[in-house]
Amino acid sequence: MSSPVIQITSLTRRFGEKNAVDNVTLDVQAGEIFGFLGHNPSWDWGWMSNF
Numbered sequence: 001m002s003s004p005v006i007q008i009t010s011l012t013r014r015f016g017e018k019n020a021v022d023n024v025t026l027d028v029q030a031g032e033i034f035g036f037l038g039h040n041p042s043w044d045w046g047w048m049s050n051f
Contacts, residue, residue: 011023
């Protein structure tokens with residue numbers, strides 16, 4: 001298998017005492033389609049701003 005085109009390992013994002021994202025690992029391979037789905041648009045933007 002080839003190496004991923006997007007690779008995130010152990011991503012954690014904190015706001016004060018709160019964990020917004022806790023230890024997320026993600027690999028996206030070439031040719032895969034990846035998207036964010038959620039009820040809160042700011043959640044989606046929060047994810048993307050970490051990259």
